[in-house]
Amino acid sequence: MSAPAPALPLTEIIRVRVGFSLTFDVPFPTPMLFVVEPQERPGQRLLQSRRLIEPGEGVTHLHRYFDAHGNVIWRMLAQPGTLTISHDVMAEVSGRPDPQFPDLPKTLVEDLPDDTLRFLLPSRYADSDLLAAEAWERFGHIQGGWAQVQAISDHLYGSCMYGVGSNSTTTAQQAYASGKAVCRDFAHMGVAFCRALNIPARYACGYLGDIGIPPDGVPMDFHAWFEAFIDGQWRTFDARHNKPRIGRILIATGRDAADVAFTTTFGAARLTQMTVWADQVQLDAELPEDGQPHDYWE
Structure with a gap:
């Protein structure tokens, strides 16, 4: 077994590649919701974002909307068969730990x-x-x-x-x-x-x-x-x-996990495989081109 790669240096800003791949067995047409898309926020800059659905004809009614909390929701109707949906994101965030403010007062x-x-x-x-x-x-x-x-x-x-x-x-x-x-x-x-x-x-x-x-x-x-x-x-x-x-x-x-479940299915779709990644990459890294058709959000 090869030795793990050395850790990259922690600079003021770091680049992080995050994403997931989920595979479902869908026995009959099933409405599905996904809460999986990060947004631009102070201290969180999105550089590239790529979504892939396989097979492409495996979903209809595909669109995205914002919920009452301002989160991005993916909505779709999955058709019977095996459905794989993935998302790959390149982002930049602070290279410093979560900020600490131990003297902050309590608000009435x-x-x-x-x-x-x-x-x-x-x-x-x-x-x-x-x-x-x-x-x-x-x-x-x-x-x-x-x-x-x-x-x-x-x-x-x-x-x-x-x-x-x-x-x-x-x-x-x-x-x-x-x-x-x-x-x-x-x-x-x-x-x-x-x-x-x-x-x-x-x-x-x-x-x-x-x-x-x-x-x-x-x-x-x-x-x-x-x-x-x-x-x-x-x-x-x-x-x-x-x-x-x-x-x-x-x-x-x-309010709690009920508002932001990563996946909500209105039917019998069964998750059969899940891969999640979150890795620091070089500051000039970009998402690789893998030759497959991708659906980019506008």
Whole structure:
């Protein structure tokens, strides 16, 4: 076995190639939604984006729209057979770790912007009402917005073991009670505890490769974390890793995973293969030309 390639240097700006390939067995015509497309954001610049559907005649009613949270949704009707859909993106992001602002104050509810108030309420997977007593007993005495949220992240990281123990219906309270969680659960728990303390919080999902750290050996997958509204901005927290990371690519945000599921199928389509990548590449790298027909978004 050959030695792994040496890590690329971490400069002020780094280039990251992210994407996925998903294959489905579709027994009959099935409407499908995908929440998989990153957007241009402050600190997140998209250089190239390529989508491929095989076979091309395997879908109809194909279009994209923006949901109530501003996320890009791909909508299609998959026809019977084997369907593979992939997306390949070249992006530039900061080469620095997630920013830290430990002295930021907490904003009173009466001073919060109107559009953040929905992120104070319990939702399908972030059942903050069931964790309120625990939240105030454990974190209520802590002064400062950032300090409170960081204490939540510290506690979840230290008290919950990373590992599969949940399923698609597991809520924040259930994951917390079990003491075992995957990234989705860590995000839901963080969101729920923040909301219980009157801090707006939302679920975030995207890509996070092993950039600037040794590979952890876990197969690459989509990642989830949470954002808390502190001192006028949404701030990134990741209780799964509980340390600032480099190369995070945001796809979507919502109240919880129900709003931003990567794939939603209205029928019996079955996922049979999934590959996800998120790798730092050279600053002049471009997506390779592989000779296959590609459908580019305008």
